[in-house]
Amino acid sequence: MADAAVPRREDHVSRRRYERERRAREEAETLLEQKSRELYDANIALTMQASELEKSVERRTAELQRAKTEAERANAAKSDFLAMISHEIRTPLNGVLGMATALSETELAADQREMADTILSSGNALLGLLNDILDLAKIEAQQMEIDEVDFDLAALVGDVVRVYSVQARDRGLTFDARVAPEASGPVRGDPTRLRQVMFNLLSNALKFTERGGVTLEVTRQAGLWHLRVRDTGVGVPPDKQARLFKAFSQTDVSVTRNYGGTGLGLAIARRMCRLMGGDLVFAPAPGGGSDFTASVRLHAAAPGHKRPRPQRDEALGVLQARPWRVLVAEDSETNQKVLRLLLRGLGLRLELVSNGERAVERHCHDPFDIILMDVNMPVMDGMEAAGLIRQAECAHGLPRVPIVALTANAMTHQVADYLRQGIDAHVAKPVRKEDLVSVMAELLSDQAA
């Protein structure tokens, strides 16, 4: 009976085997649930970790952003401070230089002349330093602007060469300048900045050269003008070359001690070259010495190229051609005195007023040949006065009087504004006699002819 109940092997499994299989299935199910749960937990942990990381990256980024903003703000504050303090120093320096210039034009004993010359040269050196600092501050504040005016490159280089030939000869050095013929004729760019770059490279070359000489080469390559200055001086040690163009970092403190300077020149010159579409690079000259190449992009001159500024003698000739009536609007007594002294001996008839309103009144009452107008004045500033004068001219059909702005903060973008507001030209303070005479002569030359 029991035997008959035993199932055949092929279609039955034993109870023990069935229970084992069933237990195995249930264990597999339990295991799977456990693993799923672990996987879930691991996933949650990873998700949380990822979100924590994300948060800490965000936090860190915000911290860095804050630090960067703070650093930029501090740097901007430093630049503003430098600009402000330089500007503040320039104003009294204006008086010093003006008076020294006037003094040196009087009858002086030899030792007195030497003293006056020393005051002038020291003052000019100080002015140069202030200008460097202002330039750097402007560059850092991204307010450095590049002028677009027509000029003759060969003539500009010629002026520079004349200055440095004398210096080289005085120091027993050779100075060789080679200028490509196509540099003659008008081009469009910023001659002031270009002159500043050349001055910097040539003064450095002469300063660091004891024997041999300096060469200047002006060529045109691939649409860029290259100004290459080589010398046979001490050169730059390889480990110092990387810092050459960094502001406030002369390669060695001993350089400052032995050669002077602020360590700003090359940094400024390079930034100017870059703003002019080129660059300033250094290479060691074979056999010692330095080899700097400045490149700049200059455009074709605008049609109807403006006549270049009259040369010094020519300019004096224009101013002396007749007793021009000159109205000076300037509130600072010192500056009034400086202008009076600078323009002395030219036979001009100067009239001085101390604000814009008086200038408008005086000119409308009895028109002048030219007006020198300070920009910042009490009661009515120079710009407003210029505007009113232009209106009055239109209303009464008067001839247009040339107005020269005397600007303490000669920033290019402000100058552009002045020119739009009825100003014909500007002269930066501290006013240099040559600049003032040349600008006035240019504006008066049509009437003089």
Place this chain on the structure above:
Amino acid sequence: MKGMVFTELLDMAERVIGEDGVDEVLDSLDLDSGGAYSAVGNYPCRELMQIVGALSDRTGLAGDDLQRQFGGWMLQRFSRSYPQFFADKTCPLQMLDAIDNEVHVEVRKLYPDAELPRFVTEWLGPEHMRMTYRSERPLMAFCHGLIEACMAHFDARARIEVLAAETGKAAVFDIRLER
């Protein structure tokens, strides 16, 4: 539908009609799964309803009664396999309240694809709850059995009233504990 519901239904059926009876029921049906279920798998609800129908025919027990009995079986099974859900509850209403808020939360962690019924509870007093059951499946009677077994698990007596029921997929249970 989770495989565990199938394996438990067949376990319960085995108690009533024996292994051979269950085999015969499964053999009599045309099931895609062939009647082989794993607790962690997913199977069509249609197969559950087929099995419930066949078991009802075989036992002479009405389908709803069978579901209700199965609800009770499942609660016991849950209390054995997942005692942690029951451990901190002192009253069956708390347990019912925890189905949506605790149990199903955990289920979704293991089986993100699980299609779970909703058990929305509303306390009408400390010992009075209204629970709304809503499901894709007509298992209202199963839910009823689950509630009854939950009372028994906590040694509680309660008056359970079905206030509204439509097509077995939704119902409102009014549950009042009795001292």
